[in-house]
Amino acid sequence: MTKAQEKEFLKQLEKHQNIVHKVCKMYTNDEASHKDLFQEISIQLWKAYPKFRGDSKFTTWMYRVSLNTAITLYRKSKKIIATQDIAEISFKVKAEEYDTTTEENLKFMYAAIKELNDIDKALVLLYLEGKDYKEIAETLGVSQVNARVKMTRIKRKLKSLLSS
Amino acid sequence: MKELELLKKDWKKQEKALPQYKIEELRQMVYKRSNSLIRTIFIISIVEFLLSCALSIWFVDDEYWQLVTHLHLKTVTQILLVVSYTITLFFIYLFYHNYKKITPQDSTRVLMKKILRTRMTVRYYIIYILISTGLSSILYFIFSLKYPMPETDLNLSGINGLIVIGVGILFIGVALLLVWIVYTLLYGILLRKLKRNYENLKKIDL
Numbered sequence: 001m002t003k004a005q006e007k008e009f010l011k012q013l014e015k016h017q018n019i020v021h022k023v024c025k026m027y028t029n030d031e032a033s034h035k036d037l038f039q040e041i042s043i044q045l046w047k048a049y050p051k052f053r054g055d056s057k058f059t060t061w062m063y064r065v066s067l068n069t070a071i072t073l074y075r076k077s078k079k080i081i082a083t084q085d086i087a088e089i090s091f092k093v094k095a096e097e098y099d100t101t102t103e104e105n106l107k108f109m110y111a112a113i114k115e116l117n118d119i120d121k122a123l124v125l126l127y128l129e130g131k132d133y134k135e136i137a138e139t140l141g142v143s144q145v146n147a148r149v150k151m152t153r154i155k156r157k158l159k160s161l162l163s164s
Numbered sequence: 165m166k167e168l169e170l171l172k173k174d175w176k177k178q179e180k181a182l183p184q185y186k187i188e189e190l191r192q193m194v195y196k197r198s199n200s201l202i203r204t205i206f207i208i209s210i211v212e213f214l215l216s217c218a219l220s221i222w223f224v225d226d227e228y229w230q231l232v233t234h235l236h237l238k239t240v241t242q243i244l245l246v247v248s249y250t251i252t253l254f255f256i257y258l259f260y261h262n263y264k265k266i267t268p269q270d271s272t273r274v275l276m277k278k279i280l281r282t283r284m285t286v287r288y289y290i291i292y293i294l295i296s297t298g299l300s301s302i303l304y305f306i307f308s309l310k311y312p313m314p315e316t317d318l319n320l321s322g323i324n325g326l327i328v329i330g331v332g333i334l335f336i337g338v339a340l341l342l343v344w345i346v347y348t349l350l351y352g353i354l355l356r357k358l359k360r361n362y363e364n365l366k367k368i369d370l
Contacts, residue, residue, distance in 0.1 A: 006191075009194075010187050010190050010191055010194075011187070013190050013194075014185070014186070014187050014190055017182075017184065017185060017190070018179050018182055021182040021183065022178070022179075022182070025178070025182075038185075038193070039193045039196055040198065040199060040200060042190060042193045042194050043193070043194055043196060043198045043200075044198070044200065044268045045194075046194035047198070047268075048267055048268050048269050051267060051269060052269065061269060064268070064269055064271070064272075065268045065269055067272065068268040068269075068270070068272055068275050069200070069268055071272055071361055072201065072268075072272065072275055072276055072279065072358055072361065073200040073201050073202060073268060074199075074200065074201070075199050075200065075201050075204060102170065105167050105170070106167075106170065106171060106174055109167060109171050110171075117360075117361070117364050118357075118360075118361045118364070119272075119361055119364040119365050119368070120364070122272070128171065128172055128175040129175075130172070138271060139271060139272065140271060140272045140273060140365065140368075141270075141271030141272050141273025141274050141365070142273065142365065142368045142369050143369055146368050146369050147368065149368075150368045155168060158167075158168070159167070159168075162167060
């Protein structure tokens with residue numbers, strides 16, 4: 001790859017790094033693992049960049065490569081020692097912004113999401129990111145109708161967890 | 165469900181708390197060595213191919229040819245070696261072809277399928293190695309009983325012969341079984357997460 005391509009890639013990665021961070025947040029439980037996964041995703045993005053033809057938006061392509069790395073390609077490095085507990089670092093709900101019930105509900109929902117399997121987590125992540133079912137289905141390689149059905153089931157599951 | 169809408173909003177707010185890497189930090193990251201599943205499978209497979217080739221080269225020396233000549237198996241061995249190298253080369257080509265097609269920009273399902281297909285190629289290669297080694301070992305074993313080396317004074321008449329053949333086949337079988345168990349465990353551990361996720365993904369489309 002040329003220096004210009006490298007520069008362009010790094011510029012895009014810096015600009016859209018929140019996508020990678022959010023995927024890492026969804027799939028890791030501590031800071032060291034978050035950084036390790038972030039690095040692996042960055043490597044995979046870099047390696048796949050020459051094949052990015054611009055058919056889709058850069059961010060769409062980033063979601064796909066990042067999720068595929070987290071779900072399929074990532075092997076946790078043996079060097080990693082968990083430093084903090086999941087509840088401590090993962091999804092922080094700022095207490096001052098919500099009343100107690102809302103705060104509790106949000107904490108509960110984040111905890112419930114962490115319990116989902118890797119595929120369901122990907123669906124929830126894309127849903128929370130505001131992606132439409134066409135993009136969700138294309139990213140995961142399932143039919144649009146079934147992606148919607150599955151998401152409805154997950155929502156129902158979260159709702160029942162909250163009400164129980 | 166108003167909680168989900170609230171969750172969506174809160175999710176957006178999480179962005180503010182995310183760490184931000186500078187371009188130089190990102191540059192250092194992308195040049196680090198990957199620790200991906202694909203790379204691991206690729207390295208293990210190459211080691212498997214090289215090991216099986218090295219073993220066959222190591223075994224086939226002058227002493228080996230003297231032995232197979234004595235066993236009246238020289239021509240058979242020559243044919244088997246040519247066939248074996250051709251098949252190994254074919255497997256290496258197939259493996260590399262499948263490996264090159266793997267890209268993380270495919271959909272998750274397609275990516276998983278491609279990895280499993282690549283892994284199947286290696287699996288078929290191992291099955292081929294085990295079967296061919298088993299069969300050729302039995303062949304050499306039987307011929308070594310038929311044409312014993314002059315310095316051995318084995319009594320192979322009647323029940324003794326059957327016991328020797330039985331023990332020999334059992335020994336070969338156990339050795340091959342052990343190789344298979346180690347191999348299955350290795351890939352079983354390596355691909356456990358992928359297989360579980362692939363099953364969950366398939367369930368969505370059921």
